[in-house]
Amino acid sequence: MSTPSASLIRAQNLTHGPITHLTFTWPAGVSWVCGDEGKGKTTLLRLLAGDVQPDIGTVTLPSGGVFWVDLQSPTHDAITVQACWDDLRKQYPHWNDGVLSDLAEAMDMHTHREKQLHMLSAGSRRKVMVVAALASGAAVTLLDQPFAALDLRSIQIIQEFLSEAAEHPHRAWIVADYEPPNDLPLACVLNLDMRS
Template identity: 65%
Template sequence: MSSSSHTVIETSALSGGPGAQPLIHNLTHSWTAGVHAICGDEGTGKTTLLRLLAGDLAPMAGSVTVPTGGVFWMDLKGPEHDPTTVEACWADLRKHWPDWDEALLQDLAETLDMDKHRHKRLEMLSTGSRRKVMLIAALASGAAVTLLDQPFVSLDRISIRTILDFLAEAAEHTSRAWIVADYEVPTDVPLASVLNL
C-alpha cells in the first residue's frame, strides 16, 4: 500500500446510478495520491461510480469533491465516436488538458503499436486498438485523477504489461491519483486502496 495521505478526490454520502434504483448508495470515501482499485462483479456499480466521480452522471444525492487538476474519464465505445480518427481524438483532448504529456503519448503510441493507426477512423479499429486510443489519452492527459474502466480487456500481453508498468510507476506519485475499476485487483501494482463494491 502507498504511504501517501494526500486526499485527491472524495465523495460524501454519494448515491446514484443510471436507473431509478441507485447502484451506488450513500458512499463516503476518499482517494489519495497513487493507484487505487475498485472491484466488484458485473452490475455492482463500478462504471457507475467512475461516471459519478467524473461528473458524467449526476448524483441522486450526496456530492463529489474534485481537484483543480480535473478528472479524466473517457468512453469511446459509442457509435458517435466511429467517424473520428485516432489523431483527431487525441488532438481534441489535447486542447482540454493543460498538463497533457505529448512525449508520453508518442512513447505509448509507439510501444502499444498505435502509430500506424493514427489516421484511421475509430470504426476501423479492433476493440483492443480502440481501447488503446482511450488508454493512451488517459495516461497522457496529465489529469489530477485518471479513471480507467477495465483497462486490460481485449489487450495483448505486451500492452497489458506496458499499462501495468506505467501504473506501478504512478503508484509513487504524490499529487495525482489513478483509479482502476475491474473485476479483480491489478497485479504487480502497489495500491493505495481497494474498494470492493
C-alpha cells in the same frame, strides 16, 4: 475498504443507480475499484467524472482536472485516432505529448493514427482511450477496465506505467476492474461486492 487521510478526490453519501450512500476518499497514487458485473464500477467512475449527476451526495475534486472518456459509443466512430487525441489534448493543460508518443509507439498504435475508430478492433479502440488517459496529465485519471481485449504486451506496458504512477505524490489513478492485481502497489481498494 480503506479510507486514506490525504485524499485527492472524495465521495460523500454518493447515490445513483447501484451506488448507494457511498462515502470514500482516494489518495494520490493508484487505487482500485473492484466488484462483479452490475455492482456499479462504471457508474462510480462516471459520477466521479461528473459525467452523470448523483441522486444525492457530492464529489469533491482537486484542481488539475479529471480525465474520463468512453470511446466505445458509436458517436465516436467517424473520428480518427489522431483527431481524438488532438481533441482531448485541448481539454487537459498538462497533456504530455512525449508520453502519448512513447505509449503509441510501444502499443503499436502509430500505424493507426489516421484510421477512424470504427475501423479498429475492440482492443485497439481501448488503446486509444488508455494512451490518452495516461498522457492527459490530469490530477485524477479514471480508467474503466483498461486491460479488456488487449494483447499481453500492451497490458504489461500499462502495468509498468501504473507501477511508476503508484509513487506519484500529487496525482491519482483510479482503475475499475473485476479484481485488483497482486503485483501492483495500490494506495487503496474499494470492493463494491463488500457493500452489498
